[in-house]
Amino acid sequence: MVFHFHPRGYVSGREDFLIYMGRDKHENEDLIRFGLPVDVWFHVDNLSSAHVYLRLPEGVNLEDIPADTLEDCAQLVKQNSIQGCKLNNVDIVYTPWNNLKKTNGMEIGQVGFHDAKRVLKYKVDRKVNEIINRLEKTRQELTPDFQAEQEAYMSQARAAKREEERVKRAEEKAAKEENKRLRDLKGYKHIMKDELMISNKELASKYASAEEMEEDFM
Template identity: 45%
Template sequence: MVYYFKSMPSGHTLFMGLDKQENEHLIKHGWPEQDIWFHVDNLSSAHVYLRLNPDEDWQLIPGDLLEEVAQLTKANSIKGNKQNNITIIYTPHSNLHKDESMDTGTVSFKNPKLVRKHYISKRNNAILNRLDKTRTIKTVQEFKEEREAKDDADREALRASKAQERESEWMERERIRDAKHRKETMYADLFTDENMTQTNERFNEDDFW
């Protein structure tokens, strides 16, 4: 099962797996561009994720939102929940490294420099009670389907963007072609046989004034 929570008042989604086996699914089917991974530093804990909006910078997470996710992470660590003065580490999902040699539910980092820390002095029950009231549960399959739906939407958006780009390029080529044609034909009607005859007649008339 995957547990979902809603941050208030920002509305951001937080989620975590039931156990280390489900952590594997969260790693595999998370959203690398938007999900931020949280864990208690140097202690066993749940893998908690914050899903940012597409235009948000993970290094500029508001302090109150960061505290909410950190409190949820602390509360879901057997040892960390009982201790004061602990550190929560977090990094983008895209920075997680996982290979077959690693134990179930464990990860490392592609770039350790992209890991940030958040200090918690003690448990905040008010935050945890508020989050618990928003809790919903989905299956791992539903979580996987969310990722598949996102991938489908991203591909469709990319196709639409490329189609729009091709149309814009075609319209620009047509504009250039039309402008060139107008330039080439701008004076063409001045040199028709009729206009040339009229012009010669005027010149002939002027010869005898």
């Protein structure tokens, strides 16, 4: 089971930010394994806590997360930390899901990072009950198939990439053909210079002169 929450500014029926959280450390393992590239992972720094994820709308980057949504995620992960919920000035770490690193020997729910430079920090000064209460009112308990969701997303991503590459190839082909056409036109212009052009009248006159010359020799 996974818990879904809607951050501030969420509008039903529109592609928007979604916050979700595993029920326990065993479910966290599934979330670590079957997350999506558009997911951002949140955790209390140096303390045990729930694993909270923020699913970004397509085209939105880590740096684009609104301040209100970032605060919602940080407050929620702090609230779901046995030690962190009692403390002030708590550091929250967050990073893209694909930066999470799981190696043999790690405990259940434990993760590392591929690149420490991609791990950001956010400080929560204190618990804000108003935020927690608002998020709790939006909570839904769902039982999604994480693996199926990931496979469907990856399949769509591959199809979109193939279509993007097809369009790119078509544009490159069209550009080459247009360049060739322009080169050909330029070549024709070189051949058909005004000073080398002969009008029909001039051509007829030349033929007439040639005939007269032939008659003179006969």
